[in-house]
Amino acid sequence: MSDPLPTILLVDDEEHSLAAMRMALEDDFECLTAMSAEEARGLMQEHFVQVIFCDHRMPGTTGVEFLTEVREHWPETVRIIITGYTETGDMISAINDAGIYQFLTKPWHPDHLMMVAKNATDLFRLTRDHDRMSLEMRYLSRSVEAKIEEQRKALREGLGFEAVLRAVNSPMNAVIEQARQFATFDVPVVITGENGTGKGQLARAMHYSSLRSEKPYFEFDCSSVDDDILEIELFGARRGALPGLTSNKTGLFQKVDRGTLYLSGVSNLSPRLQLLLLRAVRDGAFRPVGGHELRHSQVRLLAGTERDLRIEVAEGRFNSELYYALSKAGLTVPPLRDRVGDLAILAQTLLFEMAEKHGKPVSGLSDDALQFLSEYDWPGNMRELENEMVRMLIFSQDALLGPELISRHILQASPVSDAETETSVDRVLIGTGTLKDRVEQIEMRILRETLTRLKWNKSRAANELGLSRVGLRAKIERYGLVDPKRSSEPTSGEEE
Known part of the structure; x- marks a missing residue:
């Protein structure tokens, strides 16, 4: 008979947020949900809860206030609060008052949520094992207990395999x-x-x-x-x-x-x-x-x-x-190019780490930005990805970072749909094929990069490229380029 799934309590006053968290976690955990601190308090009294994910901003009792109460009555339960980067000062106080193990920023990625949940349940189990061993070894030397604490510290500081960020189906x-x-x-x-x-x-x-x-x-x-x-x-x-x-x-x-x-x-x-x-x-x-x-x-x-x-x-x-x-x-x-499924969680995590380090609040990367990043082969692997996240953070003006911030050589990379073609411009130049075909490959990428960088402002793009509006429109149609923001909307006219 298999062991029962660990029990996690999800607390949020927004029903859609609860549903999203439950959908991401329910395959690996027994998920309880509550829309208020009062409802969550009742569930805590009825169930053996190992981990709590609690939204900070809730009407009535806030997340910090509720988790402070949990710390007093159920100290073993691992407490995680969900917040935004704009509340960093509040979170420092929360860590002290409520004993928060970790705070998760919005918008969270499902794979990141899953990894935090698994780390938290591992910590719960490790803490209980530590407490049990401490009782068993009460009369042994203090040095043994110090070694156990050192191992716990190493795990919490991310020195184990848990620190290797990856998606559920990662290679x-x-x-x-x-x-x-x-x-x-x-x-x-x-x-x-x-x-x-x-x-x-x-x-x-x-x-x-x-x-x-x-x-x-x-x-x-x-x-x-x-x-x-x-x-x-x-x-x-x-x-x-x-x-x-x-x-x-x-x-x-x-x-x-x-x-x-x-x-x-x-x-x-x-x-x-x-x-x-x-x-x-x-x-x-x-x-x-x-x-x-x-x-x-x-x-x-x-x-x-x-x-x-x-x-x-x-x-x-x-x-x-x-x-x-x-x-x-x-x-x-x-290499990173073979870990396309991991790119979203790696890029978002690196971005949030850099944002916290440099004190610049962000809410993440847009879907369009992640799509462009996933179409690049990353010859510099994680180091190059980290550099790109720092660069995008420096030039960002909005909380959500879009594809216009991405480096030009990445925007000019061949789309995934062109996977059978050479992705490097240099390889196109020295490759095979007719002059017309090879020139068109490069022209398409330049158009795609320019339109993305200029947020699909066709007047500015035409001016920069030395084309008329009619000529630019013809090339866009010829190469099948589509503005991601308008791809699912009916065309109502041409933007400036």
Whole structure:
């Protein structure tokens, strides 16, 4: 018999909001709904509620006031308040008064709501387990309790797999499931993926889900680092080994003893460094620069690479013995272009984080903006997406960010419907096809980008492109370009 679903109480005075939240959560949770604090209070007395989502602005008793009462009578229940960024000051007070675990901003994304709910129920379970273990270990040393609290803190700070944002059907789900299994086995793992795909975040989550979670964790990027400096950073150096080194330097393999070391860019290591690393991985032995005696360290090594190490071995650029020593297990992180379903939650979350950091309130990205973002291939992956969110935030004038704020090269990307064509303008220029066809591909993208950037003001677009209004209209019809805001409305005349 399967375990009962966790119970969540949804409180909002707007019926459509309750229905939307229930629809997003009801497959994984037992959902109770209330349209007032009084009704919610009655449900709390009748049911074993693990998590509450409560709207802040309600007539009569506010969300903060109600959750303050919940904190007093049902302190174990995880309390989450739903609000807008304009109420940030109120929320600081709410966190103190009502013990709010998290506040969710409007408009929320269903996948984000689901992830917050799962994290909250995990926290509820973890807190109860912690309380139970604390009672069982009342007469044990205080250091054991401190370690449990440290693990709880690590989970809440988002160091585990829960911090990897993704949609319900994301291709990252299979990767994370593999990573969870690898985490519990004390073996080296090679994590392959393009730059900016989140390999370091995955490595960190594996450490905090492993038996070494209480031990040190360090990350180091081996790319573009001089051999001499890299050798010292990894293995340390004796005093006087190099000019200006007046004291012994402790290397990462000594610092991370019994812990986890994540080295990114291992495919860039020189042959000499590959041999030194091989000895450290295979035998746990290393010699500090300028030292004579071997030192030993029990380090679990996680290696990140943007290139397939099997190909590097086949072409003679990577030591085959080191490859087999490192690749007891392997993970491949998909690029952002293969995670189109994740883009909405990733972009919105990054935008809200940047908005909070810079103190500029926003309500999210419009559907049209998300559509353009999803049609771009993101060669810079998460780093490029984060930069784009910052740029859009800087230039935004309204709370809801539209496609006119998106960078021009992204607006000019090939639409999803043209998936069989080359997406890069450079590739169109050097590709195959008639001159007419290739010119039309570029012309269509320029028109689409200009109209979007100018919010489909055809007078301004025609003027910028040096076309007449009639000529612009003819090209719009020729390429089947449609104003998203008017695509579902009958045409009543032409806008300026």
